[in-house]
Amino acid sequence: MKNNRVLDLLYPPRCPLCGQVRPFGAGAACEKCLKKVEWVREPACMKCGKPVEYEETEYCRDCVRLPKSYVRGFPVFVYREAVQEAVTAMKYQNQRAYADFFADCMMARYGETLGRLGIDGLVPVPIHRNRRRRRGYNQAQVLAQCLGRRMGCRVYPDYLRRIRDTEPQKELNDRQRLENIKSAFKIGENRIKLKQVLLVDDIYTTGATVEACTRVLLAAGVEKVYYTSVAIGQGY
Ligand SMILES: [Zn+2]
Ligand SMILES: [Zn+2]
Numbered sequence: 132m133k134n135n136r137v138l139d140l141l142y143p144p145r146c147p148l149c150g151q152v153r154p155f156g157a158g159a160a161c162e163k164c165l166k167k168v169e170w171v172r173e174p175a176c177m178k179c180g181k182p183v184e185y186e187e188t189e190y191c192r193d194c195v196r197l198p199k200s201y202v203r204g205f206p207v208f209v210y211r212e213a214v215q216e217a218v219t220a221m222k223y224q225n226q227r228a229y230a231d232f233f234a235d236c237m238m239a240r241y242g243e244t245l246g247r248l249g250i251d252g253l254v255p256v257p258i259h260r261n262r263r264r265r266r267g268y269n270q271a272q273v274l275a276q277c278l279g280r281r282m283g284c285r286v287y288p289d290y291l292r293r294i295r296d297t298e299p300q301k302e303l304n305d306r307q308r309l310e311n312i313k314s315a316f317k318i319g320e321n322r323i324k325l326k327q328v329l330l331v332d333d334i335y336t337t338g339a340t341v342e343a344c345t346r347v348l349l350a351a352g353v354e355k356v357y358y359t360s361v362a363i364g365q366g367y
Contacts, residue, residue, distance in 0.1 A: 147220070147232045148213040159232045169209040170240065171363065179338055180204040181363050182331055193337050197305045201345040201356040205241045206335055206363035207233070214362050216335050221227045221361075222270045230270070233361045234277035241359065245282060245329065248357060252325040253279045256332040256344055257316070259296035274361070275331040284329075292319035308339045316344055318351045330358040337364070 143152045148164035175182050176191035177359055178199050183191050208214040221229035237245075255271035272288045279286040293316040303311060330344055335358070345356045 144228060147217045147229045159228070159235065164213060164340045166245060168214050169211065171206050172210060178203065179335065179363065180206045181365075182209065193305065197309060197338065197342065199338060199342055201341065201358055203357055204335065204341070204355065204363075205237070205245065205359040206336075207236050207240050207360070208362045210334055210336075210364050218361055221274075222333065223266070226312040227273060230277045233274060234281055235283070236361070237278055237359055238281050240358070242281070245359070247333035248327060248329070250282070250284055250327050250329045250357070252290065252323075252327075253282070253284055253295045253331055254290045254325075254344075254348070255286070255288055255331050256330060256340060257288075257291050257293040257319075259293045261296050269321060271332045274333060278359070287321040287323070287325070290321070290325070290328075291316055291347060305337050305339060308337065309342060312339050313346065316347045318347060321351055325353055327355045328353050328357070330356060332358065332360045333362070335363045343367065 144159065145152055146160045146164055148160050148168060151161065153159070153161070171180060172182055174184075174186045174188065176188070176194055178190050178194040178201075180203065181191045181193070193326070210218070215231055217233075221233070221356075253275045253354075255269060255275040258266075258269045258271070261341060269288075272286075275286045278284075293315055294317055297312055297315050325348075328348055330341055332341065341358045341360075348356050
């Protein structure tokens with residue numbers, strides 16, 4: 132506790148969304164920032180959770196084009212502006228406080244729902260060990276650990292392994308991207324049989340990565356896969 136106070140003086144907590152120093156004892160983010168950022172809202176795609184334009188739309192274009200094998204997704208924010216910067220900071224500047232903040236946001240938005248699903252393990256989307264060595268940590272794992280503590284749920288950081296270090300290739304279409312990424316993952320640790328898994332990642336774009344992970348998990352005997360992410364790309 133004493134150490135935290137000293138650290139607070141040396142590195143005062145800042146709002147993850149605007150970077151302003153926060154007054155002692157105040158929440159992690161400014162209220163005005165929390166109102167300004169774009170929380171995922173209804174109507175949303177019934178599969179990935181991305182906001183859609185019309186109430187009648189059941190699935191977004193990405194999910195129609197490329198049907199998904201997971202049950203449902205729980206993204207928190209639309210990926211733009213302040214959220215985009217905060218996610219980048221979490222990824223490259225070792226901002227553990229950001230992961231804590233985002234885990235709080237996940238709980239605020241979906242805590243009750245997630246608690247009802249019967250999840251028996253959180254599995255972060257893995258990064259390749261080369262990348263991990265360069266960056267020092269996997270931001271999805273840090274996030275999963277923050278969320279796991281709040282949900283009272285175990286995290287399995289080695290359940291999935293990334294065996295190929297593929298860069299997301301923008302020039303590929305969805306299907307080619309999925310083909311490209313499908314062989315990038317395999318089961319790492321499989322002594323514990325999980326039935327219902329919540330995949331955790333920072334950003335969800337077209338869903339090719341989560342889909343590839345889901346297929347590997349299902350093939351290994353997992354019954355149901357869900358995912359949560361800090362942010363989801365736009366593009367209805
Ligand atoms: Zn702020
Ligand atoms: Zn969708």
